[in-house]
Amino acid sequence: MLSNLTFVVSNKTCVKDPIKSELGKRILLESINLLDEIGLEHFTFRKLAKSIGSTEASIYRYFENKHKLLLYLVNWYWGWLENKILVETHHLRSNYVKLETVIELLASPIEQDPTIEYINEEKLYQIIIAEGAKAYLVKEVDEDNSEGLFLGYKGLCSIIANFILAINPKYKHSHSLASTIVETCHNQIFFSQHLPKLTDLKEDDHSTLKDFVLHLTAATIH
Amino acid sequence: MLSNLTFVVSNKTCVKDPIKSELGKRILLESINLLDEIGLEHFTFRKLAKSIGSTEASIYRYFENKHKLLLYLVNWYWGWLENKILVETHHLRSNYVKLETVIELLASPIEQDPTIEYINEEKLYQIIIAEGAKAYLVKEVDEDNSEGLFLGYKGLCSIIANFILAINPKYKHSHSLASTIVETCHNQIFFSQHLPKLTDLKEDDHSTLKDFVLHLTAATIH
Amino acid sequence: MLSNLTFVVSNKTCVKDPIKSELGKRILLESINLLDEIGLEHFTFRKLAKSIGSTEASIYRYFENKHKLLLYLVNWYWGWLENKILVETHHLRSNYVKLETVIELLASPIEQDPTIEYINEEKLYQIIIAEGAKAYLVKEVDEDNSEGLFLGYKGLCSIIANFILAINPKYKHSHSLASTIVETCHNQIFFSQHLPKLTDLKEDDHSTLKDFVLHLTAATIH
Amino acid sequence: MLSNLTFVVSNKTCVKDPIKSELGKRILLESINLLDEIGLEHFTFRKLAKSIGSTEASIYRYFENKHKLLLYLVNWYWGWLENKILVETHHLRSNYVKLETVIELLASPIEQDPTIEYINEEKLYQIIIAEGAKAYLVKEVDEDNSEGLFLGYKGLCSIIANFILAINPKYKHSHSLASTIVETCHNQIFFSQHLPKLTDLKEDDHSTLKDFVLHLTAATIH
DNA sequence: CATGAATGAGGCTTCATTCAT
DNA sequence: GATGAATGAAGCCTCATTCAT
Numbered sequence: 001m002l003s004n005l006t007f008v009v010s011n012k013t014c015v016k017d018p019i020k021s022e023l024g025k026r027i028l029l030e031s032i033n034l035l036d037e038i039g040l041e042h043f044t045f046r047k048l049a050k051s052i053g054s055t056e057a058s059i060y061r062y063f064e065n066k067h068k069l070l071l072y073l074v075n076w077y078w079g080w081l082e083n084k085i086l087v088e089t090h091h092l093r094s095n096y097v098k099l100e101t102v103i104e105l106l107a108s109p110i111e112q113d114p115t116i117e118y119i120n121e122e123k124l125y126q127i128i129i130a131e132g133a134k135a136y137l138v139k140e141v142d143e144d145n146s147e148g149l150f151l152g153y154k155g156l157c158s159i160i161a162n163f164i165l166a167i168n169p170k171y172k173h174s175h176s177l178a179s180t181i182v183e184t185c186h187n188q189i190f191f192s193q194h195l196p197k198l199t200d201l202k203e204d205d206h207s208t209l210k211d212f213v214l215h216l217t218a219a220t221i222h
Numbered sequence: 223m224l225s226n227l228t229f230v231v232s233n234k235t236c237v238k239d240p241i242k243s244e245l246g247k248r249i250l251l252e253s254i255n256l257l258d259e260i261g262l263e264h265f266t267f268r269k270l271a272k273s274i275g276s277t278e279a280s281i282y283r284y285f286e287n288k289h290k291l292l293l294y295l296v297n298w299y300w301g302w303l304e305n306k307i308l309v310e311t312h313h314l315r316s317n318y319v320k321l322e323t324v325i326e327l328l329a330s331p332i333e334q335d336p337t338i339e340y341i342n343e344e345k346l347y348q349i350i351i352a353e354g355a356k357a358y359l360v361k362e363v364d365e366d367n368s369e370g371l372f373l374g375y376k377g378l379c380s381i382i383a384n385f386i387l388a389i390n391p392k393y394k395h396s397h398s399l400a401s402t403i404v405e406t407c408h409n410q411i412f413f414s415q416h417l418p419k420l421t422d423l424k425e426d427d428h429s430t431l432k433d434f435v436l437h438l439t440a441a442t443i444h
Numbered sequence: 445m446l447s448n449l450t451f452v453v454s455n456k457t458c459v460k461d462p463i464k465s466e467l468g469k470r471i472l473l474e475s476i477n478l479l480d481e482i483g484l485e486h487f488t489f490r491k492l493a494k495s496i497g498s499t500e501a502s503i504y505r506y507f508e509n510k511h512k513l514l515l516y517l518v519n520w521y522w523g524w525l526e527n528k529i530l531v532e533t534h535h536l537r538s539n540y541v542k543l544e545t546v547i548e549l550l551a552s553p554i555e556q557d558p559t560i561e562y563i564n565e566e567k568l569y570q571i572i573i574a575e576g577a578k579a580y581l582v583k584e585v586d587e588d589n590s591e592g593l594f595l596g597y598k599g600l601c602s603i604i605a606n607f608i609l610a611i612n613p614k615y616k617h618s619h620s621l622a623s624t625i626v627e628t629c630h631n632q633i634f635f636s637q638h639l640p641k642l643t644d645l646k647e648d649d650h651s652t653l654k655d656f657v658l659h660l661t662a663a664t665i666h
Numbered sequence: 667m668l669s670n671l672t673f674v675v676s677n678k679t680c681v682k683d684p685i686k687s688e689l690g691k692r693i694l695l696e697s698i699n700l701l702d703e704i705g706l707e708h709f710t711f712r713k714l715a716k717s718i719g720s721t722e723a724s725i726y727r728y729f730e731n732k733h734k735l736l737l738y739l740v741n742w743y744w745g746w747l748e749n750k751i752l753v754e755t756h757h758l759r760s761n762y763v764k765l766e767t768v769i770e771l772l773a774s775p776i777e778q779d780p781t782i783e784y785i786n787e788e789k790l791y792q793i794i795i796a797e798g799a800k801a802y803l804v805k806e807v808d809e810d811n812s813e814g815l816f817l818g819y820k821g822l823c824s825i826i827a828n829f830i831l832a833i834n835p836k837y838k839h840s841h842s843l844a845s846t847i848v849e850t851c852h853n854q855i856f857f858s859q860h861l862p863k864l865t866d867l868k869e870d871d872h873s874t875l876k877d878f879v880l881h882l883t884a885a886t887i888h
Numbered sequence: 889c890a891t892g893a894a895t896g897a898g899g900c901t902t903c904a905t906t907c908a909t
Numbered sequence: 910g911a912t913g914a915a916t917g918a919a920g921c922c923t924c925a926t927t928c929a930t
Contacts, residue, residue: 016914023915039361044899055916060901133355139261141416154419172422173434176410179420180438183409184402191401194363197376198401200394212395216402219441245890266924277891282926460893467894483805488920499895504922577799583705585860598863616866617878620854623864624882627853628846635845638807641820642845644838656839660846663885682910689911710903721912726905 012147013072018062018118025118026052027062031069036123040070040131067138071149074135076119077128078152081105085159095166100214102160106185107210129186157182168221177220181213188212234369235294240284240340247340248274249284253291258345262292262353289360293371296357298341299350300374303327307381317388322436324382328407329432351408351415379404390443399442403435410434456591457516462506462562469562470496471506475513480567484514484575511582515593518579520563521572522596525549529603539610544658546604550629551654573630573637601626612665621664625657632656678813679738684728684784691784692718693728697735702789706736706797733804737815740801742785743794744818747771751825761832766880768826772851773876795852795859823848834887843886847879854878 018024030052035043043066045056063069084105089098110121136150144150160178164171171177188209192201201208240246252274257265265288267278285291306327311320332343358372366372382400386393393399410431414423423430462468474496479487487510489500507513528549533542554565580594588594604622608615615621632653636645645652684690696718701709709732711722729735750771755764776787802816810816826844830837837843854875858867867874 021914041360045901046899055918056900057902057916057918058914061915065900130359133359136417137352137355137412138263145417150417150419154417157420173430173437174422175419176413176421176423176434177438179409179413180402180406183405187401187405188398190359191398195358195367195372195376197372197397198379199398200396201398208395212398215395216399216438216442219444220438222441243889267926268924277893278925279892279927280890283889287925465893485804489922490920499897500922501895501897501924502893505894509921574803577803580861581796581799581856582707589861594861594863598861601864617874617881618866619863620857620865620867620878621882623853623857624846624850627849631845631849632842634803635842639802639811639816639820641816641841642823643842644840645842652839656842659839660843660882660886663888664882666885687910711905712903721914722904723906723913724911727910731904 012149013068013075014063015060016062018072023052023054023058024062026054027059027069028073028118029120032073032120032123032127035070035073035127035131040066040134067135067140070131071135071144073124073127074132075149075152077110077124077132078156080110080121082152082156082159085156089163095163096218099160099163099167099217102163103181103185103214103217104210106182107213108206129190132186133183153182164217164221171221177217181217184213184216185209234371235290235297236285237282238284240294245274245276245280246284248276249281249291250295250340251342254295254342254345254349257292257295257349257353262288262356289357289362292353293357293366295346295349296354297371297374299332299346299354300378302332304374304378304381307378311385317385318440321382321385321389321439324385325403325407325436325439326432328404329435330428351412354408355405375404386439386443393443399439403439406435406438407431456593457512457519458507459504460506462516467496467498467502468506470498471503471513472517472562473564476517476564476567476571479514479517479571479575484510484578511579511584514575515579515588517568517571518576519593519596521554521568521576522600524554524565526596526600526603529600533607539607540662543604543607543611543661546607547625547629547658547661548654550626551657552650573634576630577627597626608661608665615665621661625661628657628660629653678815679734679741680729681726682728684738689718689720689724690728692720693725693735694739694784695786698739698786698789698793701736701739701793701797706732706800733801733806736797737801737810739790739793740798741815741818743776743790743798744822746776748818748822748825751822755829761829762884765826765829765833765883768829769847769851769880769883770876772848773879774872795856798852799849819848830883830887837887843883847883850879850882851875 016024018028027048031043031048034048034051038047045059045066049056049059063072085102088105089101092098092101110125112121113119136144136153138144157175157178160181161174164174164177188199188201189204189206191199192203192205192209196203200212238246240250249270253265253270256270256273260269267281267288271278271281285294307324310327311323314320314323332347334343335341358366358375360366379397379400382403383396386396386399410421410423411426411428413421414425414427414431418425422434460468462472471492475487475492478492478495482491489503489510493500493503507516529546532549533545536542536545554569556565557563580588580597582588601619601622604625605618608618608621632643632645633648633650635643636647636649636653640647644656682690684694693714697709697714700714700717704713711725711732715722715725729738751768754771755767758764758767776791778787779785802810802819804810823841823844826847827840830840830843854865854867855870855872857865858869858871858875862869866878
């Protein structure tokens with residue numbers, strides 16, 4: 001059986017892999033806390049350094065800048081999700097149930113994994129929702145892309161697209177639908193939290209989210 | 223008949239309405255150029271001041287900060303769109319055709335309006351796509367929301383949701399679907415430009431986008 | 445008659461002309477003090493700001509970086525010298541006496557000009573000797589040159605070269621000799637101060653310097 | 667007969683002689699590459715460490731700082747030149763021809779010596795021209811001098827001065843002329859490469875340089 | 889109303905160096 | 910002897926903002 005840890009984050013996002021040292025793990029832990037607390041715009045390496053009781057220079061040994069740090073976290077999430085999807089679907093027969101499982105996973109908060117003490121999954125999920133799009137909504141997107149920094153997202157969409165095509169091989173927009181599903185899951189939760197007029201979900205109502213996305217997906221494919 | 227100019231941008235976004243003075247219009251014109259060129263993160267009032275041949279202090283007379291300026295532009299777009307939708311749909315009988323018209327408008331670039339010389343619609347559309355989400359993906363979203371800075375987006379979604387409900391009054395997720403349509407139109411174009419693996423559209427292929435979103439919407443409602 | 449002030453420093457070296465404001469003049473005054481005291485390598489805008497009781501940001505309104513500030517000072521010197529040469533030679537008949545006058549000026553410290561209170565000529569002269577060459581001995585020299593930042597030096601050499609050619613129109617290396625004269629005057633004083641084994645001058649012996657350079661020049665031309 | 671290798675670099679410039687280990691030689695090799703490529707101001711031990719695939723700490727075992735490293739290289743050049751001069755002149759009878767030989771050597775690029783694989787003579791020559799003066803144009807010059815870090819230059823000038831005096835024992839400025847010859851050879855090449863208005867040489871025209879300096883020297887002595 | 893001048897604060901980044909292995 | 914990790918200090922620069930005119 002596949003384990004929860006069968007994934008690695010693209011190391012192009014970091015100068016040095018943070019999970020390989022105590023300081024690195026503290027950087028991850030505290031950057032998640034801080035990003036969740038103050039948001040990407042207010043987040044600085046200075047503040048992060050202070051909150052981990054270290055220095056900016058030390059953080060620079062791990063990440064070039066805060067954008068790369070965000071990309072690391074976002075890639076971690078994509079990797080975690082892809083892995084989770086594979087683990088939860090590989091034994092399933094029905095393609096439809098597979099896709100349902102994917103949407104279930106996407107529409108739910110990440111589960112806590114007590115064996116990984118340097119990632120707070122709950123907060124990371126909030127960061128993905130509130131800051132995730134900023135990983136690609138930057139002028140440097142093409143450059144980042146050519147460095148392979150979005151492979152995680154692409155991999156994830158590719159898997160979802162394949163599930164879609166397994167159900168309906170003639171559907172023309174499998175990749176678009178896949179990315180729409182992913183983005184919608186995040187957006188609708190954000191709207192439920194902050195702009196309720198833009199959604200029908202109650203705050204953090206993952207169950208309704210799942211209904212909405214599942215229905216939308218199923219209807220669209222057929 | 224409704225005119226193209228029957229909308230006003232919420233003046234909470236600005237200290238002083240920029241369209242009421244020459245300098246204000248130059249601020250709008252050049253901020254669109256600059257945002258399109260360098261992106262929100264690299265955009266500063268200093269650079270803007272330089273490119274309009276004025277000073278930062280002068281810009282502060284119009285906008286508190288760059289976030290408010292972005293909100294102004296985004297609201298302008300939402301207002302323009304709402305107005306355009308009303309103009310283009312009020313004479314239509316079929317609710318389905320009305321919704322189709324909305325998606326057509328959302329999936330197309332803004333048309334140039336030669337009578338408004340201080341807005342470059344083409345560039346503004348690019349800004350909406352690349353920076354629009356940053357208008358709400360900020361820690362200050364609740365504060366901004368309570369100041370009414372997202373009324374434009376809400377109004378737009380409300381109209382779309384009403385069209386949806388007119389077709390199928392029993393559909394449970396009209397607002398979620400409305401915001402999903404809007405976001406998807408922007409995201410898919412961005413992906414087509416920068417992350418093609420996440421979409422099936424060719425770069426800026428608005429026609430395919432329309433097909434994708436229209437089919438998704440129609441299937442979902444029924 | 446020509447006045448002492450018939451020269452302007454190329455304004456490409458500064459963002460804003462420092463002699464046009466009180467703060468600007470204080471920047472000049474104190475940068476000369478500080479450069480003389482601690483040398484270019486140890487000189488920073490932070491230290492300069494502290495010594496003028498202002499901030500780095502304020503200094504940046506005048507000079508892009510310390511290299512540009514050095515170029516400003518060096519250009520001031522070149523301009524001063526060119527002007528001085530013109531003033532002191534234009535009434536002379538003998539070409540030989542003209543050249544002699546030039547060398548006399550080059551081999552002597554700048555005179556104090558009590559009307560210019562923001563330049564300490566004595567210290568500036570020391571800076572030229574100890575740091576002047578660093579104005580061009582940089583990787584950015586070609587870029588700086590194409591921006592016209594060395595026009596002062598070129599103008600000075602051109603004048604000297606013309607005096608040389610007036611004496612011996614057939615001399616093939618007038619520009620090389622001109623720049624050699626200038627560089628030698630500075631180098632020999634530096635050596636007399638710090639590396640006496642490399643010169644025959646006693647420390648700051650401008651009289652012997654003049655003899656040396658004058659003889660070298662005269663012998664070479666004929 | 668004197669060999670090409672009868673010289674040692676003053677070991678005061680280094681903590682540990684780099685030619686005595688593989689890493690040391692790599693440090694020399696790559697520091698020459700890097701200095702030539704990016705210049706002294708942009709050169710750091712961090713960059714050097716990266717380009718030799720080692721660490722800053724390792725470089726500190728050889729050199730205290732980049733200034734000492736520059737002094738090492740400059741001394742290597744002075745030592746090489748002194749040695750070369752002795753080798754090429756000791757068999758000559760005519761004092762004039764000896765001086766001519768010296769100028770020929772000074773005015774020519776260093777020859778490649780295939781037996782010394784850790785020094786790229788061609789690049790070192792460029793470094794001498796562009797950075798050499800910075801070895802002494804520093805606030806620490808007196809300190810460095812009292813540690814004997816300029817013995818190489820002094821030795822070189824002493825030899826040249828002796829040749830001058832052998833031709834004309836009554837010439838008063840033999841050391842000044844010697845250092846002027848050395849500096850002029852470097853300056854004129856630099857000017858020919860970057861500030862052509864300050865010289866009559868075509869770029870890297872060592873032949874004309876030789877003519878210029880030889881004539882200047884000969885005329886001055888007599 | 890618009891602008892020019894100035895600046896406090898802090899962002900981002902690198903340097904030079906040390907310590908432990 | 911060489912290296913990997915860490916960091917204090919500082920460098921360089923820009924931002925957002927205010928004040929006086």
